[in-house]
Amino acid sequence: MEGKRRLHGGTRDYHLKHRYGLTGAEVDAMLEAQRGVCAICLTPDPEHVDHDHKTGRVRAILCFNCNGGLGQFKDRPELLRRGADYLEGNVWKPTLVAPGVYRLPS
Template identity: 45%
Template sequence: MCPKHYARWRANGHPGKSNRWAQPLDGTDQKYCTLCDSVKPRTEFRPEPRRRDGYYPHCRPCASKASKAIRQNNIERYRERERLTYLSKKFNITHDEVRAIFRNSNGLCEICGGPPNGRGGLHVDHCHTTGKIRGLLCNSCNVSIGHFRDDPAILRRAADYLEFHQQPPLAA
């Protein structure tokens, strides 16, 4: 589009389409919402300093509905981003480092080697004194380590106990 036509398009909008939004409602404290096709008070619009009139083109209720619809259509992407942000803030690492940890686990628990079970997916296991990430565990292994208070000596005694009391297989 040449500069002359672009300037005309910016001033008057797209030819053949309703263009009430381009026409300022001077002298009034109102603005046209492009989604619900109605004129509302400017207090119904969020401020946006980069726009010519200083407000978003959609009223708050319409913007909220549109935002919710976009989130629902992309819910998995939003959940992944929220989880990445949560983990990167909690453990002071970047999103790429979080992705690398999940990629290196191959989606399996580092203790039992099984897929995630119980609540959620894999859980980030970390040292409670240093905060350093140890790996990804399924819910069962993560809870078990917690019950043994992250103490290797207790875990060894538990393993010895299980081996000592292991029943021989029944003869068929």
């Protein structure tokens, strides 16, 4: 713990640098640019650095729920879109085009 504080300024900075390649000041600047709210739901004081799991690129600072939601949908936009359609009452129904072959709705 003393080494993390001496070398990185504390455990927060150590974690951010090790995991995302960012300093605490860079994360604070991102949050300031987002006006202190989650980039998705706009709730105040988000604390979770969101990143692309394939590239490692940091995207934004999110609240716990939005960050977890993206993870549950495996960062797949098409699943999120289908989820939104479902919530809006557009039930997902594949069309049988041949035995065992279905066409997905577009």
